[in-house]
Amino acid sequence: MPVDIDIAKVANLARLALSEEELAAYGTQLEDILEHAERVQALPTDGVEPTSHPLPMVNGFRPDERTESLEPESFLSEAPDAEDGQFRVPRILE
């Protein structure tokens, strides 16, 4: 199966502002890499369950107990922009 990627759409989904030249270059590289994946796609896997976790464990819960939160200053001081105890960003387009 020849790989044909709408690279601009992919970049938009991934929120990466790339130039036309960059898009073209990445598009070609992705197509090369995905051609290697073709062998994987050709492998017959009917009836094979996918593995998402290496180990057969379930739940891994924690009890509903409060633990200490961070001092806001400890992370707001690392923020690119903050105002009145909140993170500040430019206007949001809906």
Next chain:
Amino acid sequence: MADLADLTIAEAGRGLRAGDFTAVDLLDAVTKRATMTEAQLHAYLTLDSGGARAAAEKADADLASGDDHGPLHGIPVALKDNMVTKGVETTASSQILAGWKPPYDGTAVARLKAAGAVITGKTNLDEFAMGSSTENSAFGPSRNPWDHTRVPGGSSGGSAATVSVGSAFGSFGSDTGGSIRQPAALCGVVGMKPTYGMVSRYGLIAFASSLDQIGPFSRTVEDSALLLDAVAGWDRMDSTSIDGDVPAFSGSLSKGVEGLRIGLVTELMGEGIDPQVKAAVTAMADKLAGAGAEVIEVGLPASEYALSAYYLIAPAEASANLARFDGVRYGHRTEHLEGTTEDMMAMSRAEGFGPEVIRRILLGTYALSAGYYDAFYGQAQRVRTLMRNDFASAYEQVDVLISPTSPTTAFPVGERAADPIAMYYSDVCTIPSNLAGDPAISVPVGLDDQRLPIGFQIMAPALGEEVMYQVAAEVERLAGFTDRAPLATSEVVHP
């Protein structure tokens, strides 16, 4: 007296307790070694001299008052810079995190501190652990101590190099597709990846969550076990960490291989493996047989597909894991703020991530997107099942599997940088264990004709660390590998 920086962790621990030297002396020794080697190697991104000195002084005071924290007490240890350290810059070698000072310690870091280890600093890596050469660092590449025109391997190249030259007694890295074992092989040190879930991932900046594991670098197998002992075990902050008793791994090193069944993996001794590497592995297999093990050839047919499956699974998970780097709460934000927050995010990300990271985010995003999910990600997860099934049947026949760690020894800087697929092939021997979630270790067994180290990989079933270490210790004895990198001696002259 030998330079303290050349001691093993076990030796340093004995000397500390005998009063031969102090933790501050050990720190001074590795600091001096770093001063001598860093200009060529660039293994460290950050040396936390202040924090390390305070920790070393506290270690000495504690020991003097009889408060002994165990084998790592007072031992200088380096951390890959994708391990989150409170108050100490943590970047994952990415421009997008440059300058970030985390407000918390990851679990492995906290456990090392509790074990009395002295954290020397943060080591260089391929950006977000994506790479096999430590060339993809936003802050410049690291070099191989054995030949600084060559790469140290990656992505934990900095951690491998520090241990190789003695600018740390031990170090930690993360292994998603071979990122501990492959640089360990290329730098001539011991590097191991534990069973998935053995070490908490809390505070490890995620690359591919279902594959990532933290593990140690060391000069000896015994040191490897001591380092793993300190960080292993269930953590309430990581839902995927294994809830169960953890044995002391340092307890199984002298049992030998008599009566063990060892499988040499056919598919990992094929065409792409350098003949000298192949020869060294075969020679070691023979020695193991001579030491009383039953060595047979075993097939892992799905391993032929492992690399391709890995390059779908890891980028897919990474595309989501790296979505949080958006210029909102921490890290790089673009200067071009005339647009909306959406524009700000897209520009910050494009500016902050390097090309390999962008390539993998795009690949992963595509592999997960509507219409392609099942053909790519779904199919890769099914290959993963086949890989696990192969391992399961192999382990019905043998106790451990062996193979080369890396298809080649250290390659020249720049050689594979422009060819992603050639670079990806560096991990062909290590990826199967990541897909299966099994432990594996690389032990140096010799040098090739260019005086570059060759790594030998031992793989074991999940939670099989004890038998893995048992074999690794025997391999170490049989190899008698005592050569040191030319940079790793006190005679090195700063240029």
Next chain:
Amino acid sequence: MSIDSVTPLNAGGWEAVIGLETHVELSTASKMFCGCRADIPEEPNTACCPVCLALPGALPVPNEQAIEGIVRIGTALGCEINETSLFYRKNYFYPDLPKNYQISQYTFPVAEHGALEIDVEGEPFTVGITRVHMEEDTGKSTHVGDGGGRIHDASHTLLDFNRAGVPLVEIVTEPDIRTPEQARAYGAELQRVVLALGVSDAKLEAGSMRFDANVSVRRPGEEFGTRTETKNVNSLRSLQRAVAFEIERQIAVLESGGTIVQETRHWNEDTGKTSSMRTKEESEDYRYFQDPDLLPLSVDETWRLRAVEALPELPGAARTRFRDAGVDPVNAETLLDNPALAALFTDAVAAGAPGRLVANWLTGEVIAQLRRDEVDVSDTSLSSSHLVELASMVDGGDLSSSAAKDVLTRAMAGEGTPRAIAEANDLLQVSDTGAIEEVVEQVLVDNPDALEKVRSGDMKPLGFLTGQVMRQMGGKADPKVVQQVLRAKTQGE
């Protein structure tokens, strides 16, 4: 399903098809995946940690109590609880979503295939429940600038992540609903279920319960039309209004030859209209995949049975019980919405008080008084034993029904038991025949004309005479006894 029995058509023969998605914040002590408090403090960013801020390296660990909560909701809605369910990552970039993906569920939610029986003005109606799944809430954005908080005119936005990671249960219905009234009744009934389970405070105005309404219209029997999704609906009244507006709007568009665009719309409470938020130029691609940081959820047989056993009485059963006790439908709904009053009702009826009378008091005087004083019934002294005593006094003729209301109000104010209050305030009825006979005789003497009419068979003046007697006795005579005596005195001789 009883949809077929209720297919109300709108003007022009259009049928509306409505499905609701409801988000409910669970009132656990800590958040879904971290130990920060889940009750959202006012001071911004004070309930945040590496996990809910999505700092690099942080990992989610699920809150067992939240899973308990969703299992209870699923069980109460008659769902099948999946033995294994999975967490997925729903990928989309938004500044109030710290990880830029939401941990949610996709295939294999915790619960699916349930139904909720509702009551629309006395008519039973069943709404199918497609799925109930577990997810996490987002942070809060405040748009700052000249636009008065409106997103389009804002100059910048401030982000508070206190709410990020609060456990959220999403309940999705089948497209079974056909009218705005049914939509409202479903919303009300679901809120009661959640409150009865005690898993959420389900406050619509505070956003701890929120609706999204999917609305389309079609000719009966045709395929579903294109639907819109209306968000920001934060009261039951708004739910009904928003759905009604959207139905009318779509019909108007279609009748004027236009087409409906699949889009997200925003309900504006002030204008009473929905407006387009954004059209989906390209259908959203959330790139769902199983979250590798989280293990599969396993709710075993023991857990499922325990959830069934632990179910409280649900509103449907309570409604039936109230009606069986003689409570009229309107009062029954009022009791359903006032659990504290319903509890008093239940205790009083169990102790033998007549249901209709007690329900009338509780939904009449008691609620009026509580509203006046802006208090809860638990803030007053009213107890079920008061209601029982009061009912028996009325029943025994010791207290007129109007005096009973006075006593009830005083009992709420803590003046004592009903009998003590009635005695202290001289409200007890006189049912002593001797005392009444004396007054009756005097009234008959004073009103010879009326007496004459009654004796000649015209019974109309009896009421007037009763009133005279009652007035002379200061209202304390038992009117039944007065009438008996009057009849005896006028007819008997």
